[in-house]
Amino acid sequence: MTKILIIEDEEGIRENILELLNGENFEAIAVENGCKGVQLAKEKTPDLIICDISMPELDGYGVLQALRSEPTTAMIPFIFLTALADKANNRKGMELGADDYITKPCRPVELLNAIDTRLKKQAAIHQQQSQKLEELRSSITFSLPHELRTPLNGILGFSELLLTELDTLEPEEIKEMVEQIQTSGKRLYRLIQNFLLYAELELIATNPERIKALRSHQTDLVNSLISEQATQQAKQLQREADLHLQLEDAQLNISPARLKKVVEELVDNACKFSVPGTPINIISQVKNNSFILSITDKGRGMKPEQIENLGAYMQFERRLYEQQGSGLGLVIAKRIIELHGGSLTIESIPDRQTKIQITLPTS
Missing domain, CATH: 3.40.50.2300 (Response regulator)
Known part of the structure; x- marks a missing residue:
């Protein structure tokens, strides 16, 4: 009733x-x-x-x-x-x-008509949410096997070589194959984690209680967290020397783990889609009760239609570039920020520069 x-x-x-x-x-x-x-x-x-x-x-x-x-x-x-x-x-x-x-x-009829109109509109919103969840399930069912295949093939291929050719391989060759297996395993693990996280975020978005719980966490010393996570990510991709940080401290209603994930994905994108030796600038400031963080790289950039059609299971111009993956990282970062009452915007000049800016309310 x-x-x-x-x-x-x-x-x-x-x-x-x-x-x-x-x-x-x-x-x-x-x-x-x-x-x-x-x-x-x-x-x-x-x-x-x-x-x-x-x-x-x-x-x-x-x-x-x-x-x-x-x-x-x-x-x-x-x-x-x-x-x-x-x-x-x-x-x-x-x-x-x-x-x-x-x-x-x-008049009674006026009030009843207004109630009927609002309830029908709310029912339509709930139907749209259900449709989004169904699309999410379909997308995962379609995309997950494809995304997992490449790292899984690497693991299976090198492990099979080790089993069949172990007696004829040199120690250095064995070491190289084990390193390749480990790299593929890490990539596979991250892919699975990102798919699961995205599904979790979409479910949270439909539940006001879970949104409230999400925003109940707090992070102090935000500048230290961003600096450590950005440096760690850049170091993994051998881009630490290209990183330039100019950070202002703040206190935010977001858990350290969620904020780390946002920084990880945005710095990862900046590193992968720009040329080594070009700068990656990370700047933060507090202005009008908002925390503003921008990450700018000098990479290949994005076209306006690509930004507009940003989707969870699309990596732009994937066939033209070496970087593989679901293209999910940027969408995860955007979703996390939105669920915490903030926004993520992208300004890009193709083949010249991309600037991603996130804005979050301060505590």
Whole structure:
């Protein structure tokens, strides 16, 4: 049964709406002020909220701000019920995230139509989310075998040579083959981990409680973490000398592990898709309560359509270049940042430069 929360301080109006909704087979619950409304919304997670604007203690705008700032209630359809019908008040409510306005006094059919419209829209959103999850499952089913084949072939091929030709191989040849097996094994492990992480992030994105839990972590000394992770990644790819760091410290609501993953993937991309000997500049600053991190390389860059069509299972112009992989790293970094209330943007000039900038709110 669809659950609707009514927040209205006038008892007569509150009781009339309750009677109307219960008569239409909704599960209607009601409270008389904004503070109780916010608390009940967090406890009951209704399918829709109808809220008066002019109330003591906490008005409707305060209720809406409080609910939109909580992952568990941020997406609940919200209808203002108000005697304030001027454009300025309507605009203020819409800017805060209200879905609709109903002016008091209103006819029952008007209120029911507004509720029906909002519930249908919410159902469409849920359907889109389900479709995305289905696309994710299909993409993994299609892409995973292909992506795993190359490193797996390396492991199987060299191990077979060792088994069949061991007696005729020189120690140096054996060492080289074992190193190749280890390299392929590490690559295979990273591929699997990235596929699993991407699937996890997409599932988190559909669950407000998990988003809230994700944002509950904190990282101090961000500059030290970025410096260590970027240096480690560049060293693995023999690009440590090309790394130039200019970092400002901050405190962020993101776990160290998630932030490390973002830095790992972005520095990995910058190293792999630019020529050794060219600079990779990493700069961070705190501005207007936001932490801004940019990573710039002088590599082959990306075309506007490639940036626009950035997808989880596409590596741009893969056939033309040596680098193999799912192209998933950049998408993982973008998803992590978005789930923490931030953004990732790409500015690129093909064959000249790529700048990736992430922005996160400071603690």
